[in-house]
Amino acid sequence: MNLAVKPLKFRQQSVIPGFGLTMGVTLFYITLLVMIPVSMVFINSSSLGLRSFWEIATSERVLASLKISFGTSFLAALVNAVFGLLLAWVLERYTFPGKKIIDGLIDLPFALPTAVAGISLTTLYSPNGWIGRLFEPLGIKISYTPLGITIALVFISFPFVVRTVQPVLHGIDTEVEEAAACLGASRFQAFRKIIIPELLPALITGFALSFARALGEYGSVVFISGNMPMRTEITPLLIRTKLEQYDYAGGTAVAAIMLIISFLMLLVINLFQLWASNRHKT
Amino acid sequence: MSGSIPINLQTSNKPGQEKKASGDSKAVRIVLTAIALLFFTVMLLIPLISVFVKAFEQGAGVYFAAISDPIALAAIKLTLLTIAIVVPVNTVFGLVAAWAVAKFKFKGKNLLVTIIDLPFAISPVVAGLIFVLLFSTSHGILAGLLNELGLKIIFAPPGIILATLFVTLPFVARELIPLMESQGTAEEEAALTLGASGFKTFWLITLPNIKWALLYGVMLTAARAAGEFGAVSVVSGHIRGLTNTVPLHVEILYNEYKFSAAFAVASLLTVIAIINLIIKNISDWKIKQQFK
Numbered sequence: 001m002n003l004a005v006k007p008l009k010f011r012q013q014s015v016i017p018g019f020g021l022t023m024g025v026t027l028f029y030i031t032l033l034v035m036i037p038v039s040m041v042f043i044n045s046s047s048l049g050l051r052s053f054w055e056i057a058t059s060e061r062v063l064a065s066l067k068i069s070f071g072t073s074f075l076a077a078l079v080n081a082v083f084g085l086l087l088a089w090v091l092e093r094y095t096f097p098g099k100k101i102i103d104g105l106i107d108l109p110f111a112l113p114t115a116v117a118g119i120s121l122t123t124l125y126s127p128n129g130w131i132g133r134l135f136e137p138l139g140i141k142i143s144y145t146p147l148g149i150t151i152a153l154v155f156i157s158f159p160f161v162v163r164t165v166q167p168v169l170h171g172i173d174t175e176v177e178e179a180a181a182c183l184g185a186s187r188f189q190a191f192r193k194i195i196i197p198e199l200l201p202a203l204i205t206g207f208a209l210s211f212a213r214a215l216g217e218y219g220s221v222v223f224i225s226g227n228m229p230m231r232t233e234i235t236p237l238l239i240r241t242k243l244e245q246y247d248y249a250g251g252t253a254v255a256a257i258m259l260i261i262s263f264l265m266l267l268v269i270n271l272f273q274l275w276a277s278n279r280h281k282t
Numbered sequence: 283m284s285g286s287i288p289i290n291l292q293t294s295n296k297p298g299q300e301k302k303a304s305g306d307s308k309a310v311r312i313v314l315t316a317i318a319l320l321f322f323t324v325m326l327l328i329p330l331i332s333v334f335v336k337a338f339e340q341g342a343g344v345y346f347a348a349i350s351d352p353i354a355l356a357a358i359k360l361t362l363l364t365i366a367i368v369v370p371v372n373t374v375f376g377l378v379a380a381w382a383v384a385k386f387k388f389k390g391k392n393l394l395v396t397i398i399d400l401p402f403a404i405s406p407v408v409a410g411l412i413f414v415l416l417f418s419t420s421h422g423i424l425a426g427l428l429n430e431l432g433l434k435i436i437f438a439p440p441g442i443i444l445a446t447l448f449v450t451l452p453f454v455a456r457e458l459i460p461l462m463e464s465q466g467t468a469e470e471e472a473a474l475t476l477g478a479s480g481f482k483t484f485w486l487i488t489l490p491n492i493k494w495a496l497l498y499g500v501m502l503t504a505a506r507a508a509g510e511f512g513a514v515s516v517v518s519g520h521i522r523g524l525t526n527t528v529p530l531h532v533e534i535l536y537n538e539y540k541f542s543a544a545f546a547v548a549s550l551l552t553v554i555a556i557i558n559l560i561i562k563n564i565s566d567w568k569i570k571q572q573f574k
Binding site: 090109112155158215 | 306307310311318324325330332375378389394397398399400401405406418421423451470474475480483502505508511515529530532536541548552556558562
């Protein structure tokens, strides 16, 4: 507590007590539980040497898994951007029975354990499942294909776009749209010229959060993907497989690639949010 | 991973402005609502309902046998133990971190918040791996020390608890920081000026202001601790009756084609998820009331 009384250069003076204590505990805990463990991936990878790291990173199976992970995650984030915007719009602007319940259930994918989502979706979309049965006669297989992976990823990352777009949509004054209509703009023009530019930062943030979440997902995909190397093996699963085969060096190298991608995604999302909030102020 | 989107409370809680008027024609409204509802039903509602339908497919007898099986009970016990340790630790951390971040202005605040958020951004499998690299008795950096002391962390409950602490670290802090920032420090300053101690100020002023967000943060932490799969699966070793948590037990049953039993155990986790959503909605509503 003493620290809080002394003027510290890097923070502004305040009468609120407890800065030293709370900051000390916070830094101690995140160093022990986050910083040191996460840095292990890079320490272990660096002991591999650049050449063998590069060999692992560019091996056929790793590249194939990255391609599948990026492809399915991108597609899932795109689906979520479109339907997330639609659901946010419908929930914010229209009234219909059961709206409150639907609004409350949007966060279900965040609350439901991924393993439960995994077995439920796999059963639904397998050839004799409730939904898979409808596509079977058309020759479309969903479970155990990249399409199944995409559906699982759409499910687990669905709430992001809805929840980032909704508050912005709530804040847009309908008077501006009414003014546009009075001045002779069509509804579509008003949507394209007034609403979309306002929503775009939130929409992109939601898309990026959704994409980042999908890239790392493991629990739900492991059931629905069928886990065939080169075809339906996502990168997190490849790490798991390498660990099970006691290939710790290989698993760690792939984990390092994933971590770098996560850091970059986090950086881009933060910079983008900073840019978007500054743009709004001016 | 899951959870929290920093939403600006100021804009999302403008009091008393219900916008029902929409410039869209009736046909557009009906078509858009229908598409949205269809998507919602197929993607969210049917998977939720199917858990319970599949769980009771072979009757209530199979259901109750599955959840009262000794191995299932051992898994439930381990999951409860994990919750009992992880929730208090990360709740205290969340409160402490939110106080440091929200009540003071200092350099590097954004960096600190980013580090607190890091477990959300990291794949659960990597979250499990980092603890294997530290504590594995064959490959870990601390292997020598652990072997000498005869301690086992990986493929044992301590590893499961550590991995769960990691993945649930941001939840409470992430719920509290935006709310506490938007509430400012005026009330606390007034109490302190009137002679209240720091702890008394926290207990009587800050805590009542944040109690609903805190409750939801705690609930999210508990639900995630109960449901975490990827990270725990890497560190657990899957020893039945010893290092299996409830989600891992679901996986084993499913892979053994005991589908009804798998869904029966999964339905327990689904009930937790539904309770979680109900508390979220109550807490959102209460916070909105506070802002009015």
